[in-house]
Amino acid sequence: MTATSATGATEGFRAARDFLLQHREDYETAYEGFAWPRPDRFNWALDWFDVIAEGNDRTALHLVEEDGTETKVSFAEMSRRSDRVANWLRARGVRAGDRIIVMLGNQVELWETVLAAMKLRAVVIPATPLLGPADLRDRVDRGRARHVIARAEDTVKFDDVPGGYTRIAVGGDGVDWLAYEHAADESEVFTPDGATLADDTLMLYFTSGTTARPKLVEHTHTSYPVGHLSTMYWIGLKPGDVHLNISSPGWAKHAWSNLFAPWNAEATV
Template identity: 25%
Template structure:
């Protein structure tokens, strides 16, 4: 027996039987059970489970009419919205595979998400459609999108909404503008309403637990982002287990503000709630005053977040006017929760902040703290049905308790492998005692009670407010700037984001004295997702290099830490 079993929540089994059905089937079941119950709330407009399921059937039929077939990859490029939930379930209902894409990506980044999964169809919102069309239109004939379905935010709410449900004033242009549909050079653009008016019969639902369900992309130490192949089984395991872990039930009300293009928001929030028949109160992005009002108005019981959101809400001058007494479960990950804030939550609201840990490759949690006995700034214990160990990255042998090593994970939530990358897949797994373990690339230790703690990273990565930034990807984009001869990306401390992105740049001789640090920072913001774009930049005459000519990034990182 592993030591953490002594602290296992009494009400829960150590492992679960994963349903043999597809993730879409959870919506079908909840719609039959609770047809009139509110599934989604968006700026005051409610959508019932019955209405959501009916819309999914119509959208699936429309996608089938566009040529979407079993196993086809379909892009969803959206912020949190009812349309995102509808898009995911419609694609699954049509037996196809969801490719969730971060809406902060720019055209140059978006091209990879079209060509790598061979996507021919995309669903997006009006504010992002032009950028996605720009990406597709720049691709060679035959490799671009054939169909793009475009919704406007105002398809899902009443723009004259007032009171606690009203969007922040600074969001009104963004949310209420009805953008013109862009031109798609290699295909057609369709309005959302047209798809929802479809009266055709959707295809028979034929996919099951072993079929591909979702293909989220993760970056790494080298090259372009790689698709993580998750079958319905791996997603279903973590949706069901997350629902059970947080003591979920059909009366649960969840504040959906962590992004659902990301694996945590998608699996532990959207899919877990639909499985339960619970209610999702959706925020398209973070705003502390709106969050405070929505928690109070809808008596939110469950809030998955990143710690910076809690810190921000508690810093609001209106904090004392918000009613947070309905909250029963609050937790998250992506960054450590400061001890003082966790203590205040406990003293003021009796809430223990439950931190968890997982990766895109593990469909969100591979570890979680027991809700009734969490430890602060701790990954928690191996999740339901999961075996996790700490090994020596060189010898691949398990290290003694308390010693640092690489965290490796075995369980039904672990992905099948990287899309079209057999070598990377082979390198990501090792066998221990006949079981296939995924190598996380994170260094950690286990305490005497079996709780895991992260100590360092084997992989070179920056964690900015929970968003993972891979330096190699940012450097590759920066090399496209005409003034940049060389660039090395390192992390710098940031009081709010935890870490932020810093660029150390060598300028081409032809551009010396003609370009400022701010010029390059502005260019970066224009050409890459805002969370990846460097916030700080310094010019140097040369980057430190090893005998073989490799940039010694660790040396720059260490001098930044010392400074």
């Protein structure tokens, strides 16, 4: 587990979250009395997720595949998994501020990777697996990506995407790609190498590009993690709930309702 414990930022976040839970059925009071927590330093993965995950065997993530097979990961296990991935990525050269294209489906590795990147203060560029080589060239170039994590079956799409970025494959080795599965051999003890400022960049989303070239939209370590307390309230999530959201990875709604809102509430994704 990460060498971390509840901080002032944790308690400020918890107080705001609990106020919304307390007034779940009283919108006027919630609207009038709610105040956004505004910490100077905040890392949602360390200051919130790892704190609620300590010793917590309740299910954080429940995946059901088309063939009926199921995977359940507890909060405590997700914390440990993300620590191992963070240690492994750091050993592969991932540093604070580095930009990582994450092109995965709804699979355990997606949630592990986002938490791990957050702990490293790296920047996540979410990408749908539907993207082709032309889109990926644009994302690597304009996103200034230094690392790519993709499903093994999608690695061929990067054959014509130039750049000196680290290539990491999930689900089997691609040619000249590192195998993500080796992260499981890393230590579960993770030590952050620096403080996370609240306005440090956390995610860079590319817009859909419906009418022009896709644009990059920046989100910080507070804008999504703290901002989606509102989504938690609007959806009505409470601790112990199970929430199904059908958004695909790569779209912003996936972060809102498959990551931050339910785990803000200590609910199951």
